[in-house]
Amino acid sequence: MTPGTAHHGPAAVVEALLSGVGASRVLTDRNSRGSYARDQGPLTEPAEPAVVVLAENVDEVQHVMRCAHRLGVPVVARGRGTSLSGGAHAVPGCIILSLERMNRIIEVRPQDEVAVVEPGVINADLNLAAAPHGLMYAPDPASHAISTLGGNVATNAGGLRCAKYGVTRDSVLALDVVLADGTLIHTGHVTFKGVAGYDLTALFIGSEGTLGIVVGITVRLKYLPVETRTLAAFFPDLPAAAAVVQEVLRAAGATVEAEEGAEAGMLLDLRRNARGDGVDDDFRVGEDVAVPRSQLVHYAAELERIARDHGVRLRLVAHAGDGNLHPTFWVPRDEGVAGMSRLHAALDESVKVALGLGGTITGEHGVGQYKLKWLPWEQSPDVIDLQRRIKEAFDPRGILNPGKAIS
Numbered sequence: 001m002t003p004g005t006a007h008h009g010p011a012a013v014v015e016a017l018l019s020g021v022g023a024s025r026v027l028t029d030r031n032s033r034g035s036y037a038r039d040q041g042p043l044t045e046p047a048e049p050a051v052v053v054l055a056e057n058v059d060e061v062q063h064v065m066r067c068a069h070r071l072g073v074p075v076v077a078r079g080r081g082t083s084l085s086g087g088a089h090a091v092p093g094c095i096i097l098s099l100e101r102m103n104r105i106i107e108v109r110p111q112d113e114v115a116v117v118e119p120g121v122i123n124a125d126l127n128l129a130a131a132p133h134g135l136m137y138a139p140d141p142a143s144h145a146i147s148t149l150g151g152n153v154a155t156n157a158g159g160l161r162c163a164k165y166g167v168t169r170d171s172v173l174a175l176d177v178v179l180a181d182g183t184l185i186h187t188g189h190v191t192f193k194g195v196a197g198y199d200l201t202a203l204f205i206g207s208e209g210t211l212g213i214v215v216g217i218t219v220r221l222k223y224l225p226v227e228t229r230t231l232a233a234f235f236p237d238l239p240a241a242a243a244v245v246q247e248v249l250r251a252a253g254a255t256v257e258a259e260e261g262a263e264a265g266m267l268l269d270l271r272r273n274a275r276g277d278g279v280d281d282d283f284r285v286g287e288d289v290a291v292p293r294s295q296l297v298h299y300a301a302e303l304e305r306i307a308r309d310h311g312v313r314l315r316l317v318a319h320a321g322d323g324n325l326h327p328t329f330w331v332p333r334d335e336g337v338a339g340m341s342r343l344h345a346a347l348d349e350s351v352k353v354a355l356g357l358g359g360t361i362t363g364e365h366g367v368g369q370y371k372l373k374w375l376p377w378e379q380s381p382d383v384i385d386l387q388r389r390i391k392e393a394f395d396p397r398g399i400l401n402p403g404k405a406i407s
Helices: 010-018 030-035 058-071 123-133 149-155 200-204 238-247 261-272 293-310 333-356 372-378 381-394
Strands: 051-054 075-078 095-098 105-109 114-117 172-178 184-188 213-220 230-234 255-259 284-286 313-319 324-330
Touching: 010 051, 010 058, 030 051, 058 075, 058 095, 058 172, 058 213, 075 149, 105 123, 114 123, 123 149, 149 213, 172 200, 184 200, 184 213, 238 293, 284 333, 293 313, 293 324, 293 333, 324 333, 333 372, 372 381
Parallel strands: 051 095, 075 095
Antiparallel strands: 105 114, 114 213, 172 184, 172 213, 230 255, 284 324, 313 324
């Protein structure tokens, strides 16, 4: 299957879109197209979209997809652009379909412990709406204050609470999805149990916008904890810190302190922003590999070795409870091209070592565009081919986020 190729020029695409979307929300100026052309993932050569559409309802999303399907134009859906894998990067001549204005919390049903939201709802805003009912939405990625539920669904996002509550897939009960030809379908159920037919809801979650456009999400809510405590544990070195996951804080040589109030909040903020975002991307590389929890100590030691072998520095944060790590290799800014070469070599080796320990190339950020080169390291040709055939069944013209996830 080859990605869809536009058979009409940009003017014809814009004209078709304007028949169903207000002119003020069909953006063709260079500044708008540039600002929506990428997410926060690594990017070598920016691609230029033909047009940006700021959709406000399901009918408009259906109209965009019908136009795109008829004209053979690629569509890249996005929320707030917080993806770290290039999943929302533009492809040449595409329609960027922004869902950020579809941000209504349609209902919170406390007795059923569910909420129904549009894809542009901010993760943290859903929690604010659920809290007065003594409830919360459990998945909380580090970007919870700015990332959207639609984006969380697209990448099956995790977060700091996932060791206890699971990832996004564990909290989504049903989806409303617009398919490549504009057809609107509903998958799943509002009950906590339900096994009728194939689990299409689970299939769409983590598909990175390559199978359909999510326009409605029904999520399961959890009760707020009665009490919250933040523990700070200090270890002499990285392997010792990793070992505590297996020891569950049992006499592992740590000094443990219970933190409350502002101190606890500061520690959580430090964890959420500990990947080095203040450092120029050109001089750091990082990933979100995961390994079996039994291999966490060994992998942490291997990361230190890799950093030494390649002459780079290492910063490591992790969801240690579920084996998901975010190693970041970095060099001083004056290292230039030579430093970048060593960084990429270190990153490639770190991924290979993780796979050798039974791990995966991505625990929660998705494959996107950036990790495609590593996908064949993890999955066999037969498995990749099967996924491509599934995509072809949903998207025969190959217009949904081409070049991402499996392509």
